[in-house]
Amino acid sequence: MPELPEVETVRRGLERLIVGRTIAGIEAIEPSSLTGVAANAVGQPVTGLRRRGKVLVIDLDKGISMVAHLKMTGQLVLRSPAGAASGPTATSKPTGDHAAAASAASNGPTGGTAGAPVAAPPRRQAATPALPGVSPTTASVPNSGAAGVSPIGTAAIEAGEAWGGGHPSDSLIGPLPDNSTRVVIRFTDGSRLYFNDQRKFGWLAVMPTAEVGAIPLLAKMGPEPFGPQAWPEFRRRARRHRRAPIKAVLLDQAVVAGIGNIYADEALWAARIHPETPIGALSDPKLKELLIAAGEVMDLSLKLGGSTDRNYVDAEGRRGAYLDFAQVFRRQGRPCARCDTTIIKTRVAGRGTHLCPRCQRRRQLPAPPAPKATPPPSDG
Numbered sequence: 081m082p083e084l085p086e087v088e089t090v091r092r093g094l095e096r097l098i099v100g101r102t103i104a105g106i107e108a109i110e111p112s113s114l115t116g117v118a119a120n121a122v123g124q125p126v127t128g129l130r131r132r133g134k135v136l137v138i139d140l141d142k143g144i145s146m147v148a149h150l151k152m153t154g155q156l157v158l159r160s161p162a163g164a165a166s167g168p169t170a171t172s173k174p175t176g177d178h179a180a181a182a183s184a185a186s187n188g189p190t191g192g193t194a195g196a197p198v199a200a201p202p203r204r205q206a207a208t209p210a211l212p213g214v215s216p217t218t219a220s221v222p223n224s225g226a227a228g229v230s231p232i233g234t235a236a237i238e239a240g241e242a243w244g245g246g247h248p249s250d251s252l253i254g255p256l257p258d259n260s261t262r263v264v265i266r267f268t269d270g271s272r273l274y275f276n277d278q279r280k281f282g283w284l285a286v287m288p289t290a291e292v293g294a295i296p297l298l299a300k301m302g303p304e305p306f307g308p309q310a311w312p313e314f315r316r317r318a319r320r321h322r323r324a325p326i327k328a329v330l331l332d333q334a335v336v337a338g339i340g341n342i343y344a345d346e347a348l349w350a351a352r353i354h355p356e357t358p359i360g361a362l363s364d365p366k367l368k369e370l371l372i373a374a375g376e377v378m379d380l381s382l383k384l385g386g387s388t389d390r391n392y393v394d395a396e397g398r399r400g401a402y403l404d405f406a407q408v409f410r411r412q413g414r415p416c417a418r419c420d421t422t423i424i425k426t427r428v429a430g431r432g433t434h435l436c437p438r439c440q441r442r443r444q445l446p447a448p449p450a451p452k453a454t455p456p457p458s459d460g
Protein backbone atom coordinates (compact mmCIF):
# COMPACT_ATOMS: atom_id res chain seq x y z
CA MET A 81 0.00 0.00 0.00
CA PRO A 82 1.30 3.43 -0.81
CA GLU A 83 2.23 5.19 2.41
CA LEU A 84 3.05 8.80 3.09
CA PRO A 85 6.43 8.84 1.34
CA GLU A 86 4.97 7.23 -1.77
CA VAL A 87 2.08 9.67 -1.90
CA GLU A 88 4.51 12.55 -1.36
CA THR A 89 6.63 11.17 -4.18
CA VAL A 90 3.54 11.16 -6.42
CA ARG A 91 2.77 14.73 -5.33
CA ARG A 92 6.23 15.97 -6.14
CA GLY A 93 6.32 14.17 -9.47
CA LEU A 94 2.95 15.46 -10.60
CA GLU A 95 3.59 18.95 -9.29
CA ARG A 96 6.55 19.12 -11.59
CA LEU A 97 4.49 17.86 -14.53
CA ILE A 98 0.85 18.95 -14.40
CA VAL A 99 0.74 22.36 -12.76
CA GLY A 100 -0.34 24.70 -15.54
CA ARG A 101 -2.02 22.01 -17.62
CA THR A 102 -5.74 22.47 -18.21
CA ILE A 103 -8.28 19.71 -17.85
CA ALA A 104 -10.15 19.01 -21.08
CA GLY A 105 -12.28 16.14 -19.88
CA ILE A 106 -12.69 13.46 -17.27
CA GLU A 107 -13.92 9.99 -18.04
CA ALA A 108 -14.97 7.63 -15.29
CA ILE A 109 -14.50 4.16 -16.71
CA GLU A 110 -15.51 2.89 -13.28
CA PRO A 111 -18.20 5.29 -12.04
CA SER A 112 -17.77 4.33 -8.39
CA SER A 113 -14.14 5.49 -8.49
CA LEU A 114 -15.13 9.12 -9.10
CA THR A 115 -17.46 11.25 -7.02
CA GLY A 116 -18.55 14.86 -7.22
CA VAL A 117 -19.37 17.00 -10.22
CA ALA A 118 -16.61 16.20 -12.66
CA ALA A 119 -17.81 18.89 -15.04
CA ASN A 120 -16.70 21.51 -12.54
CA ALA A 121 -13.11 20.49 -13.14
CA VAL A 122 -13.32 20.70 -16.92
CA GLY A 123 -11.68 23.80 -18.34
CA GLN A 124 -9.72 24.45 -15.15
CA PRO A 125 -5.94 24.61 -15.05
CA VAL A 126 -4.09 22.80 -12.28
CA THR A 127 -2.72 25.34 -9.83
CA GLY A 128 -0.98 23.13 -7.29
CA LEU A 129 -0.76 19.83 -5.46
CA ARG A 130 -0.97 19.23 -1.73
CA ARG A 131 -0.76 16.17 0.44
CA ARG A 132 -2.24 15.45 3.84
CA GLY A 133 -1.37 12.06 5.26
CA LYS A 134 -1.92 9.66 2.40
CA VAL A 135 -4.45 11.92 0.70
CA LEU A 136 -3.45 13.87 -2.39
CA VAL A 137 -5.19 17.13 -3.31
CA ILE A 138 -4.92 18.51 -6.84
CA ASP A 139 -6.01 22.14 -6.72
CA LEU A 140 -7.58 23.68 -9.79
CA ASP A 141 -8.56 27.21 -10.65
CA LYS A 142 -11.94 28.63 -9.63
CA GLY A 143 -11.88 27.07 -6.18
CA ILE A 144 -12.19 23.49 -7.38
CA SER A 145 -10.06 20.59 -6.20
CA MET A 146 -9.64 16.95 -7.04
CA VAL A 147 -8.95 14.75 -4.05
CA ALA A 148 -7.30 11.37 -4.54
CA HIS A 149 -6.81 8.46 -2.17
CA LEU A 150 -4.75 5.63 -3.60
CA LYS A 151 -5.63 3.15 -0.84
CA MET A 152 -4.28 -0.36 -1.49
CA THR A 153 -3.57 -0.46 -5.19
CA GLY A 154 -4.08 3.04 -6.58
CA GLN A 155 -1.64 4.73 -8.88
CA LEU A 156 -1.51 7.90 -10.92
CA VAL A 157 0.21 7.71 -14.25
CA LEU A 158 0.80 10.57 -16.66
CA ARG A 159 1.27 9.84 -20.32
CA SER A 160 1.89 12.26 -23.11
CA PRO A 161 1.85 10.92 -26.62
CA ALA A 162 4.86 11.72 -28.72
CA GLY A 163 4.60 15.22 -30.03
CA ALA A 164 2.34 16.41 -27.24
CA ALA A 165 3.46 19.45 -25.43
CA SER A 166 5.76 18.52 -22.62
CA GLY A 167 5.76 20.35 -19.35
CA PRO A 168 3.70 23.19 -18.02
CA THR A 169 5.40 25.90 -20.01
CA ALA A 170 4.71 24.21 -23.28
CA THR A 171 1.07 23.78 -22.40
CA SER A 172 0.49 27.45 -21.91
CA LYS A 173 -1.97 28.38 -24.48
CA PRO A 174 -2.71 32.07 -24.36
CA THR A 175 -4.22 32.80 -20.99
CA GLY A 176 -7.25 34.20 -22.70
CA ASP A 177 -7.93 30.71 -23.87
CA HIS A 178 -7.91 29.43 -20.31
CA ALA A 179 -10.19 32.18 -19.20
CA ALA A 180 -12.65 31.52 -21.98
CA ALA A 181 -12.64 27.81 -21.33
CA ALA A 182 -13.05 28.31 -17.64
CA SER A 183 -15.91 30.66 -18.08
CA ALA A 184 -17.58 28.37 -20.56
CA ALA A 185 -17.25 25.54 -18.12
CA SER A 186 -18.72 27.45 -15.26
CA ASN A 187 -21.52 28.93 -17.31
CA GLY A 188 -22.96 25.81 -18.67
CA PRO A 189 -22.79 22.19 -19.45
CA THR A 190 -20.56 22.46 -22.42
CA GLY A 191 -17.24 23.52 -21.04
CA GLY A 192 -13.96 22.10 -22.15
CA THR A 193 -11.38 23.40 -24.49
CA ALA A 194 -11.17 20.17 -26.39
CA GLY A 195 -14.83 20.37 -27.09
CA ALA A 196 -15.73 17.38 -24.99
CA PRO A 197 -19.42 17.63 -24.36
CA VAL A 198 -20.23 17.38 -20.72
CA ALA A 199 -23.27 15.43 -19.71
CA ALA A 200 -23.56 16.96 -16.30
CA PRO A 201 -26.56 19.10 -15.61
CA PRO A 202 -25.80 22.80 -15.65
CA ARG A 203 -26.76 23.23 -12.04
CA ARG A 204 -24.31 24.72 -9.65
CA GLN A 205 -22.35 22.60 -7.27
CA ALA A 206 -24.71 21.35 -4.61
CA ALA A 207 -24.08 22.56 -1.11
CA THR A 208 -22.74 19.20 -0.05
CA PRO A 209 -20.74 17.40 -2.66
CA ALA A 210 -20.91 13.68 -2.82
CA LEU A 211 -18.43 12.30 -0.36
CA PRO A 212 -15.88 9.81 -1.52
CA GLY A 213 -17.11 6.31 -1.25
CA VAL A 214 -20.58 7.38 -0.23
CA SER A 215 -22.41 7.86 -3.44
CA PRO A 216 -21.62 7.16 -7.02
CA THR A 217 -20.48 9.89 -9.30
CA THR A 218 -23.18 12.32 -10.20
CA ALA A 219 -21.42 13.77 -13.15
CA SER A 220 -19.00 11.90 -15.24
CA VAL A 221 -17.85 13.27 -18.47
CA PRO A 222 -19.40 11.01 -21.04
CA ASN A 223 -17.88 8.32 -23.01
CA SER A 224 -17.00 10.53 -25.88
CA GLY A 225 -13.63 9.60 -24.55
CA ALA A 226 -14.09 5.96 -25.25
CA ALA A 227 -12.90 6.53 -28.75
CA GLY A 228 -10.71 9.39 -27.70
CA VAL A 229 -8.88 7.40 -25.08
CA SER A 230 -6.72 5.41 -27.35
CA PRO A 231 -4.18 3.13 -25.83
CA ILE A 232 -0.77 4.60 -25.95
CA GLY A 233 1.67 1.94 -26.94
CA THR A 234 5.09 1.43 -25.57
CA ALA A 235 6.66 3.06 -28.56
CA ALA A 236 4.65 6.17 -27.95
CA ILE A 237 5.59 6.07 -24.31
CA GLU A 238 9.19 5.92 -25.22
CA ALA A 239 8.86 8.75 -27.66
CA GLY A 240 6.59 10.79 -25.44
CA GLU A 241 6.48 11.36 -21.76
CA ALA A 242 5.65 8.92 -19.02
CA TRP A 243 5.54 9.24 -15.30
CA GLY A 244 3.80 7.24 -12.67
CA GLY A 245 3.70 6.54 -9.00
CA GLY A 246 1.75 4.64 -6.38
CA HIS A 247 1.13 0.93 -6.16
CA PRO A 248 3.91 -0.96 -7.88
CA SER A 249 2.52 -2.86 -10.83
CA ASP A 250 3.14 -3.15 -14.52
CA SER A 251 0.43 -0.56 -15.17
CA LEU A 252 3.02 2.05 -14.23
CA ILE A 253 4.94 1.24 -17.36
CA GLY A 254 2.59 -0.69 -19.65
CA PRO A 255 0.10 0.52 -22.26
CA LEU A 256 -2.86 2.48 -20.85
CA PRO A 257 -5.74 2.38 -20.31
CA ASP A 258 -5.65 -1.19 -19.12
CA ASN A 259 -8.05 -3.28 -17.05
CA SER A 260 -7.04 -1.45 -13.87
CA THR A 261 -7.80 2.02 -15.26
CA ARG A 262 -10.75 3.62 -13.42
CA VAL A 263 -10.60 7.28 -14.38
CA VAL A 264 -8.92 9.11 -17.24
CA ILE A 265 -8.23 12.83 -16.99
CA ARG A 266 -7.45 14.42 -20.32
CA PHE A 267 -5.50 17.63 -20.56
CA THR A 268 -5.84 20.13 -23.36
CA ASP A 269 -2.32 19.39 -24.57
CA GLY A 270 -3.20 15.77 -25.32
CA SER A 271 -1.58 14.28 -22.25
CA ARG A 272 -3.60 12.08 -19.94
CA LEU A 273 -3.53 11.29 -16.26
CA TYR A 274 -4.70 7.75 -15.52
CA PHE A 275 -6.07 6.73 -12.18
CA ASN A 276 -5.48 2.99 -12.04
CA ASP A 277 -6.70 0.93 -9.12
CA GLN A 278 -6.80 -2.84 -9.42
CA ARG A 279 -8.78 -3.43 -6.26
CA LYS A 280 -11.03 -0.35 -6.47
CA PHE A 281 -10.62 0.77 -2.86
CA GLY A 282 -9.18 4.09 -3.96
CA TRP A 283 -11.16 7.09 -5.10
CA LEU A 284 -11.09 10.47 -6.80
CA ALA A 285 -13.48 13.26 -5.83
CA VAL A 286 -14.12 16.63 -7.44
CA MET A 287 -15.26 19.21 -4.89
CA PRO A 288 -14.96 22.84 -3.88
CA THR A 289 -11.51 23.50 -2.44
CA ALA A 290 -13.16 25.06 0.59
CA GLU A 291 -14.79 21.75 1.47
CA VAL A 292 -11.74 19.52 1.20
CA GLY A 293 -10.82 19.90 4.84
CA ALA A 294 -14.28 18.76 5.88
CA ILE A 295 -13.93 15.29 4.38
CA PRO A 296 -14.27 13.14 7.50
CA LEU A 297 -10.96 11.39 6.87
CA LEU A 298 -9.16 14.74 6.74
CA ALA A 299 -11.20 16.45 9.42
CA LYS A 300 -10.12 13.94 12.04
CA MET A 301 -6.62 13.26 10.78
CA GLY A 302 -3.73 13.52 13.21
CA PRO A 303 -0.61 15.65 12.69
CA GLU A 304 2.01 14.96 10.05
CA PRO A 305 4.86 13.11 11.72
CA PHE A 306 7.46 15.76 10.94
CA GLY A 307 8.93 18.63 12.89
CA PRO A 308 8.75 19.71 16.52
CA GLN A 309 5.17 20.93 16.22
CA ALA A 310 3.96 17.36 15.71
CA TRP A 311 4.74 16.21 19.25
CA PRO A 312 2.10 17.96 21.44
CA GLU A 313 -0.73 17.01 19.12
CA PHE A 314 0.53 13.46 18.67
CA ARG A 315 0.85 13.07 22.44
CA ARG A 316 -2.66 14.41 23.08
CA ARG A 317 -4.21 12.04 20.55
CA ALA A 318 -2.09 9.02 21.44
CA ARG A 319 -2.81 9.35 25.15
CA ARG A 320 -6.51 8.86 24.51
CA HIS A 321 -5.50 5.21 24.36
CA ARG A 322 -3.99 3.22 27.18
CA ARG A 323 -4.30 -0.49 26.53
CA ALA A 324 -4.04 -0.43 22.75
CA PRO A 325 -0.82 -1.88 21.35
CA ILE A 326 1.48 0.90 20.23
CA LYS A 327 1.60 -0.42 16.68
CA ALA A 328 -2.18 -0.11 16.36
CA VAL A 329 -1.97 3.45 17.67
CA LEU A 330 0.76 4.33 15.17
CA LEU A 331 -1.35 3.00 12.30
CA ASP A 332 -4.39 5.03 13.40
CA GLN A 333 -4.57 7.98 11.01
CA ALA A 334 -6.53 9.95 13.60
CA VAL A 335 -3.48 9.81 15.90
CA VAL A 336 -0.74 10.53 13.38
CA ALA A 337 -0.97 10.91 9.62
CA GLY A 338 0.51 8.73 6.94
CA ILE A 339 2.14 5.85 8.82
CA GLY A 340 1.49 2.41 7.39
CA ASN A 341 2.79 -1.05 8.12
CA ILE A 342 6.33 -0.68 6.85
CA TYR A 343 7.12 2.56 8.59
CA ALA A 344 5.43 1.47 11.81
CA ASP A 345 7.70 -1.58 12.01
CA GLU A 346 10.78 0.42 11.13
CA ALA A 347 10.04 3.21 13.62
CA LEU A 348 9.32 0.74 16.43
CA TRP A 349 12.59 -1.03 15.77
CA ALA A 350 14.47 2.28 15.71
CA ALA A 351 12.95 3.31 19.05
CA ARG A 352 13.41 -0.22 20.50
CA ILE A 353 9.76 -0.67 21.33
CA HIS A 354 7.91 -3.96 21.09
CA PRO A 355 4.90 -3.46 18.79
CA GLU A 356 2.51 -5.04 21.30
CA THR A 357 3.46 -2.71 24.12
CA PRO A 358 0.33 -1.06 25.52
CA ILE A 359 0.75 2.62 24.90
CA GLY A 360 0.08 3.28 28.59
CA ALA A 361 3.37 1.54 29.37
CA LEU A 362 5.40 4.06 27.36
CA SER A 363 6.79 7.22 28.92
CA ASP A 364 6.50 10.54 27.14
CA PRO A 365 10.19 10.61 26.21
CA LYS A 366 9.90 7.14 24.72
CA LEU A 367 6.79 8.10 22.79
CA LYS A 368 8.52 11.20 21.50
CA GLU A 369 11.52 9.14 20.44
CA LEU A 370 9.14 6.93 18.48
CA LEU A 371 7.50 9.87 16.71
CA ILE A 372 10.88 11.27 15.78
CA ALA A 373 11.97 7.85 14.51
CA ALA A 374 8.84 7.61 12.35
CA GLY A 375 9.55 11.03 10.84
CA GLU A 376 13.17 10.12 10.20
CA VAL A 377 12.46 6.80 8.56
CA MET A 378 9.89 8.42 6.27
CA ASP A 379 12.31 11.20 5.50
CA LEU A 380 14.92 8.65 4.54
CA SER A 381 12.46 6.84 2.34
CA LEU A 382 11.48 10.08 0.62
CA LYS A 383 15.10 10.84 -0.14
CA LEU A 384 15.39 7.39 -1.66
CA GLY A 385 12.36 7.83 -3.87
CA GLY A 386 9.63 6.59 -1.58
CA SER A 387 9.21 3.00 -2.51
CA THR A 388 7.25 0.70 -0.31
CA ASP A 389 7.06 -2.64 -1.73
CA ARG A 390 8.84 -5.44 -3.42
CA ASN A 391 9.41 -5.03 -7.12
CA TYR A 392 8.76 -1.36 -6.93
CA VAL A 393 9.70 0.21 -10.21
CA ASP A 394 8.72 3.72 -11.15
CA ALA A 395 7.75 4.73 -14.64
CA GLU A 396 11.26 5.77 -15.43
CA GLY A 397 12.45 2.30 -14.62
CA ARG A 398 14.09 3.19 -11.33
CA ARG A 399 13.71 0.66 -8.65
CA GLY A 400 12.78 2.20 -5.33
CA ALA A 401 15.61 1.74 -2.92
CA TYR A 402 13.92 2.04 0.44
CA LEU A 403 13.53 -1.62 1.24
CA ASP A 404 17.19 -2.12 0.66
CA PHE A 405 17.61 0.02 3.75
CA ALA A 406 14.83 -1.51 5.83
CA GLN A 407 16.12 -2.82 9.15
CA VAL A 408 13.29 -5.19 10.02
CA PHE A 409 10.56 -5.10 7.40
CA ARG A 410 10.59 -8.38 5.49
CA ARG A 411 13.92 -9.24 7.08
CA GLN A 412 12.69 -12.10 9.23
CA GLY A 413 15.31 -14.80 9.61
CA ARG A 414 18.12 -12.31 9.14
CA PRO A 415 20.26 -10.78 11.86
CA CYS A 416 19.33 -7.53 13.59
CA ALA A 417 21.76 -4.82 12.56
CA ARG A 418 22.13 -3.74 16.19
CA CYS A 419 22.48 -6.98 18.10
CA ASP A 420 22.67 -9.85 15.62
CA THR A 421 19.58 -11.53 17.04
CA THR A 422 17.39 -13.09 14.37
CA ILE A 423 14.52 -10.85 13.24
CA ILE A 424 11.14 -12.51 13.64
CA LYS A 425 7.78 -12.00 11.97
CA THR A 426 4.61 -12.10 14.00
CA ARG A 427 1.14 -10.58 13.90
CA VAL A 428 0.12 -7.43 15.76
CA ALA A 429 -3.01 -5.37 15.25
CA GLY A 430 -3.97 -7.75 12.47
CA ARG A 431 -0.88 -6.93 10.47
CA GLY A 432 2.27 -8.84 9.66
CA THR A 433 4.86 -7.40 12.03
CA HIS A 434 8.63 -7.62 12.03
CA LEU A 435 10.78 -7.10 15.11
CA CYS A 436 13.97 -7.92 16.92
CA PRO A 437 12.99 -9.91 20.01
CA ARG A 438 16.06 -8.71 21.87
CA CYS A 439 16.09 -4.98 21.09
CA GLN A 440 12.32 -4.72 21.35
CA ARG A 441 11.32 -6.17 24.69
CA ARG A 442 7.72 -6.45 25.82
CA ARG A 443 6.58 -4.12 28.55
CA GLN A 444 3.52 -4.32 30.72
CA LEU A 445 1.15 -1.60 31.71
CA PRO A 446 2.18 -0.01 34.99
CA ALA A 447 -0.04 -0.51 38.01
CA PRO A 448 -3.27 1.48 37.82
CA PRO A 449 -2.79 5.12 38.70
CA ALA A 450 -3.34 6.36 42.24
CA PRO A 451 -6.95 7.12 43.13
CA LYS A 452 -6.72 10.72 42.13
CA ALA A 453 -8.82 9.51 39.20
CA THR A 454 -11.94 10.74 40.97
CA PRO A 455 -11.69 14.49 41.08
CA PRO A 456 -13.29 16.36 43.93
CA PRO A 457 -16.60 17.97 43.16
CA SER A 458 -15.93 21.17 41.39
CA ASP A 459 -17.11 24.21 43.17
CA GLY A 460 -15.17 26.65 41.15
Ligand SMILES: [Zn+2]
Pocket residue numbers: 416417418419420421436437438439440
Ligand atom coordinates in the same frame (compact mmCIF):
# COMPACT_ATOMS: atom_id res chain seq x y z
ZN1 LIG B 1 18.29 -6.33 17.90
